[in-house]
Amino acid sequence: MRMLLTAVAVLFAVITEGNSLICEHCTNLDAESCSGVFAACPDNVTHCVKGLERSSNGPYVIQLAFKGCLDPSKQPACCKEIVLRGTHMSLWLKRECCDSDSCNSGDIQGPPILQTPNGFKCLDCSSDQSATGCTDVEDITCFGNENQCVNFTGNAERPGEAVRAYSFRACATKDACDVGILSMEGIKTFQFDYKCSDAIQV
Template identity: 35%
Template structure:
């Protein structure tokens, strides 16, 4: 009798597992792939759009990666964004909790550009492990943290940056800015809320630094 109850319980548990579409696409608002059964604690079907740009706001190099997958409820309610002088990343996620519910095209809203009262020092340096902070930046939307770190591509290329970041970007230790890459984290310099890096000039080697190895696609 106990054996039968255990089998029934296992079948019910398996039947309750969420099934989501899994795929990815470059510079598109949809993709098609296969379906997977989500594993605990994944409770949501997700569609995640990671947009990034390097260079000036007008005329810079822009790219976007769309991913459909299983995920956690936290990722659904905490967008990850990062804004610096010449590098910007926005990770937007839409979620649902029914089988196969992420298999449609998604319409994305424009980012929140309302100033939030936080000011961070911003810099962006290519091929350098240091970055002189010299340009104050007014943060907007959910970007209430001031962060700084270095990112290194395997083989030698390094960028160093500082700017405004959302709580989720800070919590990920900067990993969300380079989704899908192999990342090694050593530490992070962060200020949040009313605090600002504006009155705290720095050279990155003297502080905790994130080192991120970005493998070539």
């Protein structure tokens, strides 16, 4: 009887593992793509993901290529156009999601860079020394689908860097406002305030 129960348990484990979604897993800093191992996801994961995240602070740009099992909490950010763009600071994220085994293999394609004004503007300022706001405010012209203005104050950690205090105002896409700053993949935020408002028509 004990042998029978053991055999049933082993068979159940094999069947359960066999039903798990298989995704490619990798990360690569300052690169356009990555490749890695294929492994099973936890039972609550229904999608694989691959993407690129880019952040700039002055001339210092950090880019993260990633693939893996999609955190269910980040599913609303799938295939969204997440852009926050200021003169000296910007955040950009492309995340592609799919729901079949090994579907996140292959290269990650970044979107074209839009530089055509769209008739909107926002206030623009940035600081990596303060989490209480920035004061050197100017106007910035919005591009493409950037029809929102964003105001961020708080603490953040970019990949490979320590936690710092940040404040910035910038143009943003509606998707960036709808899914929020927590949708970012490599950037972690702490004790922050994140507000969006309609961009100003020129």
